[in-house]
Amino acid sequence: MTVLEVDMSDDYTSTGIAGADKILGEQGLPRGHSILIAGGPGSGKTTFAIQFLYNGATEYNEPGIYISLDEDPDDVKKNMSKFGWDLGKLEQEKRLAFINVSPVRVTSSEKVGLVQLGMKEFKLIKLLEAIRAGIEEVQAKRVVIDPITVFTLQYPDEVERIYAMRDLIADFRKTGCTNLLISELRGTGLEREHQFEEYLAQGVILLRTMMREDKLVRIFQVEKMRGLEVDNQPRPYNITSSGIEVYPTLTVFK
C-alpha cells in the first residue's frame, strides 16, 4: 500500500487545542496519519507540536515521542516549562520520550535501543529504527519530528528526497501513530510557493506570521486535511502563557 492509497479511517484524535479542533471540523487530526506543520521562525511550530504531545499524554492517554533533529531536547523541555508543562515528569512516567537525532551535536556513542545515532549523515533507515524503538519504549500514539527539513536536506537530489519522504510517511502509517512533521515555511506571507512535503502529507497546517505596523500578526490555516470538512480560512492565533490559542471564529485583519 502506498502513501497515496491509504484508507482514510474515520478515527480522529484531538489536538487538545480547542480552537484548532474546531477548525478541524470538531474532530482533530486523522489518527495514524502524517500531518505537516509548516511555519516561519518563531511561529510556534515546536510549541504546537509539544502541546499536541502534552495534551495527548495528559488528557487522551496517548503517549508520545519527540524526535529532535535540530534542537537539544533539554532546551526544548526548558523552553516549554514556561507554559506550565512539566515534560520531565511525563518522561519519567514513560508517557513521553525525547529522542535526539541531531546529526551535528550528538556523539556517536548515544544509543536508542540498539540503534546508534548521530552520524553526520544518517539515512532513512536509521531514523525509522530510532522512531520504532522510541514508539516501543513508551507505547507511543503520537510522534513529532522537529524539524523534518533537516532530514530532507540529507537528500540533495530532489527525486531521491521525495522518495525518502514518501517512504518515511508510509512507514509511519504502519506504526499507527499520528505524527506531526515540522517544516520550515519558505516565504511567510500570504502568497507563497507550495513545498513538496505538502503534497505528500495527509494534512497541512500553516502557522504564518505577518507584520502589522510594528506588531506581529499570527495566522493559523489548515491548508488541507484529508477526509475532513475543515475550515480553510486563515484565522488568528496567539502564543499565550498557556500555549497556543486559536480563534476559529475570527477573521484576520491586515
Place this chain on the structure above:
Amino acid sequence: MDKGGLSLAEIQEVPKESLILLSGPPGAGKSTFCHQTVLNGLALDRPVIFVTSEQRPAEVIELLRERGIGEMVGLSFVDAFTETVGLTITQRADTVYANCADLNSLSIAITKLRDRVGQKDTLLAFDSLTSPYLFSGMEVAKFMRLFLSKFASEGNSVLALMDEGCGKEEDLGAMMSLADGILRMEINETSRIMNVVKHPKAKPARIEVPATKIWERKLYDVKFWDRQMIKHTMEAEQYLRQEFSVNIFWPNFALWSSILWDPERFPEMTYEVWKEYGSLTREMIPFFPWHTRFLFKLVIPKNLSKVKDMKKLCSRFMIQHTKARRDGIVEYLEDVSKTDEHYIRVYENRECCGFENIGVAMASILPPLWAGSCKGLESEEREWNAIETKCIGLGDPYCEFKLVPGEIGELKSSLKKDILAVERIHERLIERLMGFLLHGKPLAERPRLGSDFVMAHPDIILPAVAGERYRMALRMGGAKAGKEVGEHLMKAGLTEDEAVKRVLNFLEHCRVGKVSAHETITMKDSSESLYTKYYTTKWEEPSCFFTTGFMNGLFSAVKNKHVREIKCIAAGDPYCEWEIL
C-alpha cells in the same frame, strides 16, 4: 426643543443585535453618552465589555464611579490604550489587553472576554474606533463588518464611537453605511445636539441637550427647585391629606438596598438631601397663605439656641408633625439639653423598628430632616446638624439624637456605614420580605403607630435632584435586591408566575402603587415618581428608579427577562408602566 417623542434615555439603550455608530467632534460628549449607556446596561443586568483606546480602564472606572457605579459586577475591559502607547501592563482579572495597531488583537481580546462572560446579550462599548482607524485606515471598515457587526448579530449590542474630522469624510461615510444605527453629536455654545440619523428602534430626531447636562449637576442644586416647584409642594401637601400612606418596610428596603450598593457615598448623600429638604421651609414660607405665615411668626422662635425656645418649637410644630405622619413619637429632652445642644427622643421611629440589636444606628432621615428644619426655620442663618446617639438598632428601647448648630465631630464617621452591618440589615430585610412572601407574616409592626406612615416627604428621596450617583444606587441597589428576592422565591419552589404575582401583591400591599399586570405592568399612584413630579418641573425621564431596578432584578432572576419603564407619572403620564422584554 423638537424631541420627536424620543428621549436621550431611550437611545442610550442600544437595541439587541445592532451596531450603533456614534460620531461627533472631540468634546461633543460622546464618551459621556457612552458611559451613560454602559451604566444603563449594567443597571439592566447586562454584561458589558468596554474597549478603551483613549485612556486607561482605571480612568474610565473613576469616571463611572463619579456617575454612581458601585460594584463593577458585569463590567470587563479591553485595554487598548496601555500597550498601544507603550506603557507597562499590569495583569488584572477584569482586563484583557490589546493593541490598537493590530485589529486582530482587538477581536481576540473581545472574543476572549465574551467567552469568559459566557452569556449573550452583552453590550460592547468601543471608545473609540479613532485610534484603530489612524493605524489601520479602512481596514477598520472590514473590522466593523466582519467582527463588530457579526458580534452584534450574535445577540449582542455594540456602541462604537468615532471622532469626526480626524480622517477622510468618505471613510466616515463608509463606516456609517456599515452601522445599523447612526448617532451624530454636535456642539455649539449653549447646547449639545444629538442627531438620531438612523436607528433601529427610533425615528430620526434631533435632541438638544443643555450644555450643563442633568447628570453633570451637583449632588443637589437649589436653583433647580424654582418657584413653580414650591407651588407644587403646596399641592402635594394637599394631596397628602387624603391619607396617602405606605408600609414602612418599603422605603427602608429601598434605602438600605441602595446603601448596600454604594456604602461609600449613599448615606452622606442621603444626609445632605434631607438636610436641604428640611431647610427648604425658609424658601417656602413666603408662599404660604397669610394666616399660616402669621402663625409661623407667632410660634417659631427667632433663635433656637436656648432650651426653652427649642422646646417651644418642638411642642408646637415638630412633635405633632412627626406624629401626624406616624414617623415616630417625639419627645424633647428638656433635662439633658442645654444651650446649643438639644436632645430629641423618638419612640417607634419608623426607620429603626424591626432592626432591634442590629449593632448600628439606623436613622438616616429624621436627624438630617430636623437639622435642616432648624436651619430653615431659624431667622438667623446657621448650619444645624444632627446625629443619632441612641437607637433601637443599638439595643436601646428608643432612639435619640443630638441636634446642634454647627459641626458634630463624629457625624462624618457615623455616615460611613460598616459594610458588614449594612449586609446584616439587608439580610434582615430580605428575611422579613421572604416571611411575608412565603408565609404571609407581617412586614413591619409598631406597638402604637402600626405599620404604615404617611409619605409627607418624597421618601424614596428626591432622586431627580439628588444626582446621577444617587439614582444609580437606587437603580442598582433595587436590581440587586430584586434579583435576590427572585432567586429565593425560585429556590422555595414557586412557579415563575406565582413568584411574580406574589411580589406584585407585595408592592400593592406596601402601597408602593396600585398595580395591575397584563402584558405590561402598570402602577397608578406610584409613590416613587409621584414625588418627583411634585418636586420638579422639567423632569422628562422615567423616574421610578428603585421600583424599576427591583422589578428588573426580579424578572431577570425569575423569567430571565428585563423590564423597562415606558410611562412614568414623573414625566407627565397618568400612571407608570413597564414593558417586559
